[in-house]
Amino acid sequence: MYKVFVNDKPLFLTNQVVKETDFQLFLLESVDIKQIIVKMFQNKIDRAFLYHPDEKEIMHKLKEKMPVVKAGGGLVYNKNGEVLFIFRNGKWDLPKGGIEKGEAIEETAIREVEEETGVTGLKITGKLQKTYHVFKRNGRYKLKITHWYEMKTSFTGMPEGQIEEGIEKVVWMKPEEIKEALKNSYENIKLLFQEEKVIP
Structure with missing residues (x-):
């Protein structure tokens, strides 16, 4: 199902x-x-x-x-076991974005995380489930299929949100903070955390 x-x-x-x-x-x-x-x-x-x-x-x-849009995104951990979140459109979300011509989906996921958060040095450590949602663009409904990857980074700088993508905040969250953030997130994002069992 x-x-x-x-x-x-x-x-x-x-x-x-x-x-x-x-x-x-x-x-x-x-x-x-x-x-x-x-x-x-x-x-x-x-x-x-x-x-x-x-x-x-x-x-x-x-x-x-319906037309399909393919996207890649990351559930990113730092050395302290914290997870990278972005805040946009009034909700907590994970960095993700659409695939570009000639790109492998893993490359898309890494590129999008880097662009949306400024975090570099990303390594894919696992494949998570795909998520599916319908959105409307230019008057047409489209199905977005997002391929999610677990990633790790040793990045220690300050993450920065991509302003042109409407990202207001980028933060590292401790496992005990994630539970609260997910109350104001999307159902697809909650599914990933059920799978990951990050939350204590």
């Missing part, structure tokens, strides 16, 4: 039908995906399930229905 976030609300892609009553179930094959997305952005639908019998085909079917 995949979780795609639309306006921070979950859209589940599943090959199983569960008998519940508090959500709407649609057939992925025939659904007007834009209609569901608009309703989720308007807060008329809180969560929905898209059903397709073949699990291997589910994500492929969704990609056929």
Whole structure:
């Protein structure tokens, strides 16, 4: 099963039908995906399930229905075991950004972390799960697939937020501070921390 976030609300892609009553179930094959997305952005639908019998085909079917944007990002640790966070659009987030032509996704992730935070000397130490969310650009809804990597750095300078990307703050957070920050973050970011088990 995949979780795609639309306006921070979950859209589940599943090959199983569960008998519940508090959500709407649609057939992925025939659904007007834009209609569901608009309703989720308007807060008329809180969560929905898209059903397709073949699990291997589910994500492929969704990609056929909307343009896809590929991005890379990093969950970065320093020598003290602190994690690098950025603050933009009123929420705590992790550095990430879109892939450029001819770039490997790992290169994208490192480049974006460097550009958005000024932190250098990054080494990828592991691959995390991909996250999925829908956003609107130039009047079109697009599916962003972000490839996340765990990274380590021995950087000791002052991180600096990329102003043209609207980043107001860049901070290193101790594990006990992360829990509080995640209360004002995105669902996709929370998923990464559930996977990482960083929080005490």
